[in-house]
Amino acid sequence: MLEFCGVNFKNPMVIASSPLTSEVKWLIEAEKHGAAAASTKLAFIRQPFYGKLRMHTYKNNASIICYDRRKDMEESLRLMEEGKKKTNLVLFANITNDGRDLDGWSLLAKKHEEAGADFIEANMVCPNVGLSTKNIKGEEALSNTEQGGAVTGQDPERIEAIVKTLKESVDIPVVVKLTPNVADIGVTAKAAERGGADAVCLAGAQTSLPLVDIYNNGRPKYHLLNGVSHGSLGGPSTKLMCFSHVANIAKKTNIPVIGGGGLETAEDCIMMMMWGARLVTVCTAAMWYGWEVIEKQVRGMEEYLEKMGYKSYDEFIGMSLQYLRSSSELEALEGWPTVDMEKCIGCGKCAKPGHCDAIEMVDKRPKVYPERCLGCGICIAQCPTGALTMHVEQ
Ligand SMILES: Cc1cc2nc3c(=O)[nH]c(=O)nc-3n(C[C@H](O)[C@H](O)[C@H](O)COP(=O)(O)O)c2cc1C
Numbered sequence: 319m320l321e322f323c324g325v326n327f328k329n330p331m332v333i334a335s336s337p338l339t340s341e342v343k344w345l346i347e348a349e350k351h352g353a354a355a356a357s358t359k360l361a362f363i364r365q366p367f368y369g370k371l372r373m374h375t376y377k378n379n380a381s382i383i384c385y386d387r388r389k390d391m392e393e394s395l396r397l398m399e400e401g402k403k404k405t406n407l408v409l410f411a412n413i414t415n416d417g418r419d420l421d422g423w424s425l426l427a428k429k430h431e432e433a434g435a436d437f438i439e440a441n442m443v444c445p446n447v448g449l450s451t452k453n454i455k456g457e458e459a460l461s462n463t464e465q466g467g468a469v470t471g472q473d474p475e476r477i478e479a480i481v482k483t484l485k486e487s488v489d490i491p492v493v494v495k496l497t498p499n500v501a502d503i504g505v506t507a508k509a510a511e512r513g514g515a516d517a518v519c520l521a522g523a524q525t526s527l528p529l530v531d532i533y534n535n536g537r538p539k540y541h542l543l544n545g546v547s548h549g550s551l552g553g554p555s556t557k558l559m560c561f562s563h564v565a566n567i568a569k570k571t572n573i574p575v576i577g578g579g580g581l582e583t584a585e586d587c588i589m590m591m592m593w594g595a596r597l598v599t600v601c602t603a604a605m606w607y608g609w610e611v612i613e614k615q616v617r618g619m620e621e622y623l624e625k626m627g628y629k630s631y632d633e634f635i636g637m638s639l640q641y642l643r644s645s646s647e648l649e650a651l652e653g654w655p656t657v658d659m660e661k662c663i664g665c666g667k668c669a670k671p672g673h674c675d676a677i678e679m680v681d682k683r684p685k686v687y688p689e690r691c692l693g694c695g696i697c698i699a700q701c702p703t704g705a706l707t708m709h710v711e712q
Contacts, residue, residue, distance in 0.1 A: 320631045322574060322596055323491035323516040325408055325436055327354040330591065330631055331616050334521055334578055334601035335359055335412035335439065335495075337371055337386065345401045345409075351609040352616035355408035357439050357495075357599070358401065359386075361394030363426060366416050366463040369446070372543050374528040380556065381602050382526045382549040385446045391426060395433040402434035410493065411435035414466035415480075416447055423480050424487040431488045437516075438484055442471030442506075443495045443523045443550075450547040453525060468523070471497035474509035481513025491516035493576065496567075498524050503563045504570035511571045518571070520563045521578030521599045526551040553602040554580040561593045565642055568594025582611065584618020591631065592638040652711040654691035655698055657684050661705035668697035668706055 320327050333339055333348045333356040340359035348356050369385035389397065394411070401409055411430035415422035427438045445453075447467030448460050460469065470476050477494065484492045494510040496503060496518055507518050525548040530536045538546045560579030567575050577595025581587050582603040590598050603611045619631075628634060654676065655668070664682035676690040677697055684706075698706045 320596070323437070323493075325491070327408060327597065329354045329616050329619060330587065330595075330597045331355070331612060331619075332357060332408075332410070332576065332578075332597050332599045333604065333612070334599040335410070335441070336601045336605070338601060338604055339412075340387070340389070340397070342397060342400045342404055345397075345405050345407060347609050348612065349405045349407050351612040353407065353612050355410065355436075355597070356401075357410035357412045358394060358397055358435075359389050360412045360414060360441050360444060361389040361391055361426065361430070362414060362416055362466075363391045363422055365390055366447070372540075374538070374540050374549070375606075376529070376553075378554065380526070380551055380553040381605075382528050382551055383446070384543055384547050384549045391429060395429055398430055398433040398435055408436045409434070410437040410439040412439045412441050412495070414441035414444065414447060414470075416463045416466040418462060418465050420480060420483040424483050427484050427487045427492070431490050435490060437491050437493055438488055439493045439495050439519065440480060440484060441467055441495050442477060442480075443468055443497045443519075443521075445497070445499065445523065445525050445548060445550050449497070449499065449525060450549070453548045468497035468499055468525075471495075471506060472500050474506055477506055477509040478513040481510050481515045485514040493517045493519050495519040495521070495576075498522075498559065498563050502566070504566045507567040507571050511573050515573060517574045517576060517596075518567055519576035519578070519599065520560060520567060521576070521601075522550070522552040522556040522560060522580065524551045524556060524559065525549065552579070553606075554582055556580045557586060561590065564590060564595050565593045565639060568636060568639060569642065581615070582607075584615045584622060587615050587619055588622055588634070589638075591635050594636045594639055596631075596635055650693070653693065653708050654688035655686055655706045656709045657686060658705045658707070659683065661703045663703055663705075665702060667700040667702065670700070671696045 331353045335357035339356045365388045372384045374382040413426040444467035448464030448469035557580030564577040574596040576597045577590040578599030587598045669677045
């Protein structure tokens with residue numbers, strides 16, 4: 319059990335807004351597999367165009383979402399009402415207003431609160447509303463119906479004004495899901511805090527372009543679209559960037575953070591929490607591998623608590639932030655690799671790094687020259703059998 323903005327969660331797992339949360343049957347699956355909460359599929363008052371799910375998928379690496387079928391408000395309200403009736407999930411209403419007015423935000427929030435939403439999640443993250451236009455044609459090309467999503471999430475003044483409006487409109491907590499496509503996420507997170515946000519959420523969504531076919535005029539390798547937009551990145555390749563963004567927010571604001579992006583295992587979720595997230599979100603892993611992933615993550619987190627003797631998640635949230643310092647404050651320790659010859663298979667991978675001659679292969683065995691070690695640790699990462707470890711000089 320943990321508390322978040324005054325609401326009790328049975329565990330930290332939130333299913334991220336996506337096709338996984340676009341129908342009641344999936345919300346039921348989410349609950350069945352142990353999730354505490356879900357964020358419903360993005361709703362507009364009336365969506366500017368009707369997309370379909372179109373995405374590039376790179377196994378073990380990433381997804382790029384060019385667009386998806388979103389919800390008009392009436393559909394979204396039905397989903398919220400039914401979701402609350404048929405599950406005990408905590409539900410976040412993921413909303414965005416594509417116009418320049420504040421009234422649209424207010425209407426969406428009020429209606430979703432009436433429909434039973436536990437949280438408003440203001441979507442200032444989706445690049446498929448206006449950012450894909452801005453990235454190609456510039457800010458001045460944005461139309462009145464291409465506001466909202468990530469375009470809004472790049473503008474601290476707008477974020478603050480919208481959050482103020484949302485807070486005046488509803489009694490339930492307001493979370494802002496921020497775009498990472500900014501110079502410093504700490505600045506936009508602070509703007510949300512100034513507006514009165516109860517929490518912020520950060521999870522993937524770096525704009526990205528896909529691989530192309532170099533033997534076919536550079537055509538993107540995906541055929542169910544006539545072109546490609548700067549789409550939204552999800553999946554394991556975003557995880558380390560998201561750790562950094564979440565820690566940045568955790569250090570600079572006094573409101574809780576929801577963290578996601580590439581979380582595939584319980585260990586990933588725990589690490590995200592150690593970097594400052596109070597709740598975690600998962601999308602790509604469950605889309606790729608099925609709902610069992612959620613069950614494993616939830617069970618794994620519970621087992622971790624027990625194994626470590628922690629009474630609650632609070633005991634380790636933000637634990638890694640104590641190690642965070644600016645690079646000028648870091649002190650380099652000296653060391654070099656040592657080899658366990660019983661595990662070594664003589665493959666020579668450790669002697670390959672192009673910038674280093676600290677290891678030479680002699681009679682198919684690595685010979686280490688400690689004084690030449692540069693400390694990069696690449697030899698250790700490359701060893702297929704775990705024969706190398708780093709000796710740290712005291
Ligand atoms: C197909 C697809 C549709 C998505 N739709 C939404 C959405 O409607 N609203 C939103 O805030 N995020 C949306 N996202 C982003 C996810 O909620 C999540 O933040 C992101 O994918 C990063 O997490 P992951 O690496 O676990 O996928 C979508 C992601 C995918 C893959």
